[in-house]
Structures are given as C-alpha cells and as structure tokens.
Amino acid sequence: MTRDQELTVIRRVQHGDTEAFELLVAAYEKTVYNVALQMTGSREDAQDLTQEAFLKAYSSLPTFRGDSKFSSWLYRIVSNLCLDFRRRQGRRPSSSLTVEDDEGETLQLDVADESQSPEALLERKLTREAVRRGLQELPEEQRQILLLREIQGLSYEEIGEAMHLEPGTVKSRIFRARKKLCAFLLKDGNIPDFISSKNPRGSDVP
Amino acid sequence: MSSCEKYQELISRMIDGDLSAREEAELARHLDGCPTCAALFDAFSAVSRQIGSDLEEPPAALRENVMAVVRREEIRRKNRIPTAIRGVLSIAAVAALVVGVYWGVSLSQSSKAAAVSAAAFENGAVVEKAMLAEEAADAIDAGSGAPEESVITEEAAAPQAAENSFSLADSVPADEATRDALAEAPMAAPAALPEEGAEEPEDEVPAWDLSAWDVSLLWDLLGGKPTELDPEELEPALLGRIVVRDKDAALSVPVFSRDGVLYYLDPLSRTVYQAELSPSELLDFLGETD
Numbered sequence: 001m002t003r004d005q006e007l008t009v010i011r012r013v014q015h016g017d018t019e020a021f022e023l024l025v026a027a028y029e030k031t032v033y034n035v036a037l038q039m040t041g042s043r044e045d046a047q048d049l050t051q052e053a054f055l056k057a058y059s060s061l062p063t064f065r066g067d068s069k070f071s072s073w074l075y076r077i078v079s080n081l082c083l084d085f086r087r088r089q090g091r092r093p094s095s096s097l098t099v100e101d102d103e104g105e106t107l108q109l110d111v112a113d114e115s116q117s118p119e120a121l122l123e124r125k126l127t128r129e130a131v132r133r134g135l136q137e138l139p140e141e142q143r144q145i146l147l148l149r150e151i152q153g154l155s156y157e158e159i160g161e162a163m164h165l166e167p168g169t170v171k172s173r174i175f176r177a178r179k180k181l182c183a184f185l186l187k188d189g190n191i192p193d194f195i196s197s198k199n200p201r202g203s204d205v206p
Numbered sequence: 207m208s209s210c211e212k213y214q215e216l217i218s219r220m221i222d223g224d225l226s227a228r229e230e231a232e233l234a235r236h237l238d239g240c241p242t243c244a245a246l247f248d249a250f251s252a253v254s255r256q257i258g259s260d261l262e263e264p265p266a267a268l269r270e271n272v273m274a275v276v277r278r279e280e281i282r283r284k285n286r287i288p289t290a291i292r293g294v295l296s297i298a299a300v301a302a303l304v305v306g307v308y309w310g311v312s313l314s315q316s317s318k319a320a321a322v323s324a325a326a327f328e329n330g331a332v333v334e335k336a337m338l339a340e341e342a343a344d345a346i347d348a349g350s351g352a353p354e355e356s357v358i359t360e361e362a363a364a365p366q367a368a369e370n371s372f373s374l375a376d377s378v379p380a381d382e383a384t385r386d387a388l389a390e391a392p393m394a395a396p397a398a399l400p401e402e403g404a405e406e407p408e409d410e411v412p413a414w415d416l417s418a419w420d421v422s423l424l425w426d427l428l429g430g431k432p433t434e435l436d437p438e439e440l441e442p443a444l445l446g447r448i449v450v451r452d453k454d455a456a457l458s459v460p461v462f463s464r465d466g467v468l469y470y471l472d473p474l475s476r477t478v479y480q481a482e483l484s485p486s487e488l489l490d491f492l493g494e495t496d
Contacts, residue, residue: 011422016453018280025272033264038257047268054272055279062453063474065425131256149222150257156224175218182249 001027007066014061021061025054028071032078035147039082041136049085053078068161075152076162079144086140134184142177149174210243217247221254412446413458414492421452424459427491428470429482437471437478440464445485448492461488 001009001023012020032053036046056077064073135143148154148162156167156174163170216233219225225233237244416424443464449456452474462469462478463485471478481488 011420014422014453015420018277019273021276022269022273025269029264029269029272030261033268034261037262043265047265047271050264050268051272051275055275058276059279066422067425067429128256128260131253134253135257146257150254151261153258156222171219171224172215174222175215178218178250178253179214181253182246185249185253 003069006070010061010064010066010070013058014064021054021058024057024070028074029054031152032074034151035075035078036082038132038135038147038151039079039143040085041132045085049078049081053081056081069158071152072154072158072162075148075154079148079162083140083144130185130188131181134181134188137184138177138180142173142180145170145173146177146181210240213237213240213243214246217243217250220247221250411444414446414448416448416450417456419450421450421457421459424448424450425472427483428461428468428479428488430470430480432477433469433480435469435478437476440469440471440478443469445489461485 006024006027009020009023013024029050033046033050036049036053037043040046040049053074057074060077064070135146138146145159145163148159154162156170159165159170160167165173213233213236216225216229220230220233237247437460440462443462445461445463445468448459448461448470450459451457457473459473460471461481462471466484468481468483468485468488469478470481483491
C-alpha cells in the first residue's frame with residue numbers, strides 16, 4: 001500500500017467502514033507481532049498484545065490526522081503497550097521468559113559483505129535464538145528502540161516521532177543497544193573472540 | 207583507544223544509512239586500519255540483519271481475532287448512543303445556560319482545561335458529542351446559522367464547567383450511574399442552544415458548507431503546523447467558518463486571516479494552526495466550490 005492508498009483506507013475507516021480496517025491489520029500484523037514477540041519473549045503474550053494494539057489503534061483512529069506517518073503512530077501504541085505489559089509483569093529475569101524455538105533453526109551467516117576478513121571472523125552461526133536471548137537482556141527502552149529500527153525499519157525521525165525523542169537521542173540509544181547486545185552475544189559465545197582479543201577486555205565493548 | 211568510541215557511533219549510523227559521503231569515507235579509512243572497529247562493524251551488521259530478517263509469521267487466527275474484537279467494539283460504540291444522548295443533551299441544556307456568560311472567556315481557557323474536556327469527550331463520548339452536533343447539523347440545514355455555535359459552545363462550556371467543578375461536567379467522564387441520573391433530568395429542548403447562539407456577534411460571518419467533506423480532508427487541505435496562539439486573540443481576524451463532517455456529525459472550523467496569514471482552529475483539540483494555504487487561496491477555493 002502506498003501512503004496515499006493507506007490514507008484513503010484510514011479515511012474510510014474513520015467514515016465508518018469497519019471492514020476496511022482489515023487492510024491495515026493485514027499490512028502491519030507481521031511486524032507488530034514480531035516487535036511484541038521480541039519485547040515480551042512469549043508468543044502468547046505477543047498475540048494478546050498485537051490484538052490489543054490494533055484494537056487501541058481502531059478506537060483512536062478518529063484522532064489520527066495524517067500529518068505523521070501511520071506506522072509511527074501505530075508503533076508508538078505497540079511499544080507503549082509492550083512496555084506497560086512488561087512493567088506489570090514486574091520485569092521477570094530473562095531466564096524465566098519462554099522463547100521457544102521448536103524448529104531449532106540456525107542461520108548461516110551471510111557474510112558476502114564489504115570486508116573480506118569477516119568470513120574468517122564470523123564462522124560461527126548466529127542463531128535466531130541467541131539474538132533473541134540477547135535482546136531480552138537489554139534494558140526495555142533499548143530493546144524497544146532497536147526493534148523499531150530493525151524490525152519495523154522506521155527511520156531515526158520516525159522513531160523520534162513514535163517515542164517523543166530527539167533524533168540525536170534515538171541515534172545514541174540505538175548505538176548503545178547494539179553495543180550491549182553484541183557484548184552479550186560475545187559473552188554467550190556467539191560472536192568470535194576476535195573482537196575482544198584485539199583489545200583488553202572491558203575497554204571498547206563494555 | 208577512546209577515539210574508537212567516536213568511530214563506533216559512526217558504524218551504528220552507517221548501518222542505518224545515516225552518514226554523509228564525507229563521514230562514510232572517514233569511517234572507511236579508519237576501518238581499514240583498525241581491526242577492532244572493523245570487527246565491530248561486522249558484528250553490528252550481522253546482528254542487525256539477523257534481527258530484521260526471518261520474522262515469524264503471526265498465527266493464522268490473529269487477523270480474524272483482531273477483526274472480531276474490532277467489530278464488537280464498533281457495535282458497543284453504537285449501542286452506547288441512546289443513553290448518551292439523553293445525558294449529553296441535558297448537560298448541554300444546562301451548559302447552554304452558562305454559555306452566554308462564559309462565551310467571551312471560554313475561548314481563552316487554559317489548554318489544561320481543554321485537555322480535561324477533550325479527555326472527557328474522548329472517552330467514548332466523541333460519539334455523544336457527535337449526536338449532539340447532529341441536532342446542530344439539522345438546525346443548520348434548517349437555515350439557522352446560530353446552532354453551529356452549539357458545537358463550539360458546548361465544547362467551550364465543558365472546560366469552563368469542569369474548572370468550576372460544575373457537577374454535571376464532572377459526570378461527563380463516562381460515569382454510567384450519573385449519566386443515567388442525568389437522563390432522568392428534564393431534557394431542555396435543543397432550541398435552548400440556538401437562543402444562545404443568537405447572542406453571538408459572529409452571526410454575520412460566512413459559513414461555508416463543506417459538509418460532504420470528512421474533517422480529515424479539510425486538515426489535508428489546510429495543512430500547516432500547530433501554534434501557541436490564543437483563539438481569543440484571533441477572534442477579530444475571523445474570516446468565517448467551514449462546516450465539515452466528523453463521523454456522523456457536523457463540525458464547525460473557524461478560519462482566521464491576519465497579516466496575510468491563514469489560521470484555523472481545531473475545535474476538537476482547541477489548537478490554533480497556521481495553515482499552509484494563504485487566505486486568498488482558501489477563498490478562491492471556497493469560491494469555486496460554492
């Protein structure tokens with residue numbers, strides 16, 4: 001859906017065409033679900049939160065004016081619902097969260113990238129599970145902002161809009177989130193020691 | 207190796223495509239000579255790809271479940287109207303009695319009071335307001351210009367009422383019991399509203415009927431940004447009112463022209479916006495649609 005088409009759908013729903021809302025659900029359910037999944041670590045909770053988020057979006061749609069992007073607006077709703085949910089849960093330690101990956105899928109790192117030496121560096125497989133575990137280790141706001149960037153693909157400005165932050169703050173938070181995540185993966189054994197071996201532990205990668 | 211910290215931040219931004227050509231070149235030069243940062247770059251890239259790829263499919267039932275609750279919500283909304291009308295119209299009747307006194311002051315309500323009113327209305331009462339405005343819309347069709355005021359005055363009355371701990375306004379926030387009690391109260395005829403409206407000096411100001419338009423179309427047309435301006439301050443510059451549709455109701459949007467700049471008031475948020483259109487462009491446009 002182009003932005004214009006999306007606005008047309010939104011207006012139809014605002015006019016009372018309830019069924020048209022399904023088009024918006026179809027367009028965003030996958031990314032909303034995955035953001036909720038990574039925020040909560042539980043498929044059941046993610047389903048409930050996704051449903052709640054869309055319901056809230058539907059109820060508040062009369063207040064959506066179209067001067068900001070619908071996706072930013074929607075993701076603000078999703079993120080806040082997830083944060084509230086996590087707070088209510090009392091932020092259980094990550095070990096008690098259930099991140100089932102019954103497929104046991106591993107991802108062969110695709111390293112056909114810029115530099116040559118990485119191929120040797122990154123022999124080990126970065127599993128989806130390992131990254132998820134790492135995401136659970138992050139502080140809430142860092143996880144939230146990283147997910148909006150990586151899963152939803154929002155720009156710095158859009159994230160700033162969604163979370164009421166300056167783009168500068170968004171940039172540095174994303175950087176710190178990545179750094180922390182990599183540090184965890186390093187400890188977890190999922191990124192080769194190469195990174196740490198080249199500098200004393202605890203200097204660049206906290 | 208603290209200089210690497212600066213480059214590390216650049217790496218993060220590079221992955222998001224946020225670097226200028228110059229910054230990118232500078233970073234590339236650094237990466238060439240710094241294996242640590244080069245490794246970090248690869249790690250950041252790999253993790254970024256991993257998070258964003260291979261997303262899970264939501265369960266097949268999710269979409270249907272969402273639509274089921276949405277439809278239920280829509281039905282629930284529609285069923286609330288009957289009780290709400292009785293309650294709101296009786297509130298409006300009493301509110302109308304204070305409107306005449308407070309009209310001049312109401313426009314300068316603090317945004318906080320407006321927010322209280324807005325919150326009260328947002329709580330499912332948007333539809334109630336809409337039904338009230340429906341009465342106003344009918345009166346508009348009947349050719350009387352005054353009832354347009356009723357949409358704004360009712361809005362205006364509520365914040366003032368809320369501020370003065372006006373007992374009826376207190377109950378506006380979706381208190382079912384109170385609303386039912388209000389429903390018992392004698393329902394003053396909506397004719398009370400036009401009476402108040404008739405006292406308004408804005409009678410001579412033109413009203414443009416774009417009631418076929420949804421309000422969001424008007425926002426798109428006018429565009430612009432919110433300002434901190436006080437609606438009361440702009441009152442002498444009132445150009446006219448544009449009537450559009452907000453769901454099933456009529457909404458009256460005042461537009462102002464001052465120093466060659468077009469402003470408009472969003473009655474729902476009580477915010478003054480500076481439009482992207484010029485006053486003459488708007489008048490041209492309205493002239494054509496007449």
